[in-house]
Amino acid sequence: MAHWKLATFLAIAVAYASALEVRHVRSSRAAVSSGIELPVAPFSVPLTDKVPRSSAKKRMLRELRAGARSNVAVVAGAADDEEYLTDITIGGQDFKVVVDTGSSDTFLAGIGFQCFSLADVPVPEADCFFGTAGFDISKSETFVPFPDTNFNISFADAEFLTGSVGFDTITVGGLTVTQQEFGVVTAAAWNGDTISTGLMGLAFPTLTSVFNGTDPDADETAAHLLYNPFFFSAVQQKAVDAPFFSVALNRGTFAKEANSTLDPNLGFLAFGGIAPVAVTKTSTTVPVQGFATSSGASEIFFYAVDVEQVTFPGSTAKTTINAPSILDTGTTLNLVPTNIAKEFNARFKPPATFVEDEDTYFVDCNAIAPTFSIKIGGQEFAVDGRDQIVPSLDENNNLVCISGTQDGGPDEEGNFFVLGDVFLHNVVATFDISKNDITLTERASY
Known part of the structure; x- marks a missing residue:
């Protein structure tokens, strides 16, 4: 089966109206610091479960950099390449999905979907490791198909998701949106987690993945059809009083992260x-930071912020960061400039070891992590040392540990970095989609 090529994905993900020059456009609005009062969310849902996740996004983000792009719900946990999950109801059917501030689409595997290997060879459905058999259109009384369109995402590691598009009633944490557009996956090469059946993206409409036509292989930039992701629809439908959502990600215990x-x-x-x-x-x-397109306009794709400085023992003036950093619940690790990662990881006791063919800093599971803080908007936010030692399993199912702060490439024009769950365990991040602002609030010790 043919599917949408990576080059097309990168072109669309980074610039839909014109080619992206991958330049950072700094907002001129100043940061407002200290003592910001926010109302408690009227809707919230717990997050649950630490489960293995695909490494596709980390690779996709690197390709984008190199390529030229209050209801409350409980969430689930995360370890290396693991994700937080929440419960979602679509068309009266219940699923667990990944909560992702680093993408925009909501999608579910559909009943009877075709599973493929990464070599594009048909394999049994179970090999895609979705948590259920999938969404059944015939059992939803509110589903409306979107004809002559297709849902299409393809990743650098050969994973892909394609399918049909429709509208249905979606509820998360007591917040209900009607006629929400979403993808129903009919074909996938996917390294799932055996628990989640899809994903709920919370980033901007510019990163959505719906196209005119029914042939994913023919999708191109001009065919892209932007739509409002779930929370944007909630605000538009006045289903929520205030136009912001908030995430608080708890760290789990080391034993549970590992096992x-x-x-x-x-x-x-x-x-x-x-x-x-x-x-x-x-x-x-x-302010959320954007990127300049070749037309001179600034486009916002992710929840990117400017990091002023990273501080740890022995850090130098080189620990300023010029490129923006994405706040991403769907990525476990911090990805920082090469020089910062190298200096920081050398200060573990014992020092971390860089394994070149895996592009990863490994640490002793009983190591002592150096103190570490990130300065944003004039405020320093400390990252707990417990978050900097991330358990994982090697190919033989042996416990290994990696550093929570990894090499994200050089700090240069066109690059960007990631503040993942390792950072987000230490703050509450509140995203205002009307002002394109982010409020970071330090969490009390827990």
Whole structure:
């Protein structure tokens, strides 16, 4: 089976109206710091489960960099390349899905989907490791198909998802949106987690993945059809009073990160207010940063912020970061500039070891992590040392540990970095989609 080529994905993901020059456009709005009061979210759902996730996004982000692109819900946990999950109801059917601030589409595997290997060879459905048999269109009384369109995502590691598009009623954490557009996957090469059946993306409409026509192999930039992701629709439909959502991701215990496939109550996804966890008075509000297109306009794709400085023992003036950093619940690790990653990882006791063919810093599971903080909007936010030692399993199912802060490439024009769950365990991130602002609030010790 032919599917959408990576080059097309990169071109569309980074610039839909014109080619992206991958230049950072800094917002001129100043950060507002200290003591910001946010209402408690009226809707919230717990996050659950630490489960293995595909490494496709990390690779996709690297390709984009190199390529020229209050209801509250409980969420599930994350370890290396693992994700937070929440419960979602679509058309009266219940599923667990990945909560992802680093993408925009909501999608579910559909009943009877075709599974493929990464070599594009048909394999049994079970080999895609979705959590259920999938969404059954025939059992939804509210599903409306979107004819002559297709849903299409393809990744650098040969994973892909293609399918049909429709509209249905979606509820998360008590917040209900009607006629929400989403993808029903009919063909996939996917390294799932055996628990989640899809994903709920919370980023901007520019990153959605619906196209005119029914042949995914023919999709191109001009055929892209932007639509409002779930929370954007909720605001448009006035289903929520305040136009912001909030995430609080709890760290799990080391034992559960290493061994558990399901770890419930690991934080909250909240709509219309701040997530209901204990916080300090340390906070800052900063603008979302965009990228310039060849037309000169600034496009916003991800929740990207400017990082002013990274501090750790022995850090130098080179620990400033020029390129923006994405706040991404769908990526476990921090990805920082090469020089910062190298200096920081050398200060573990014992020092981390860089394994070149895996492009990864490994650490002793009993190592002592150096202190580490990130300065954003004039405020420093410390990252707990417990978050910097991430358990994982090697190919032989042996426990190994990796550093929570990894090499994201050079700090240069056209690059960007990631502040993943390792950072987000230490703050509550509240995203205002009306002002394109992000408020970071330090969490109380837990």
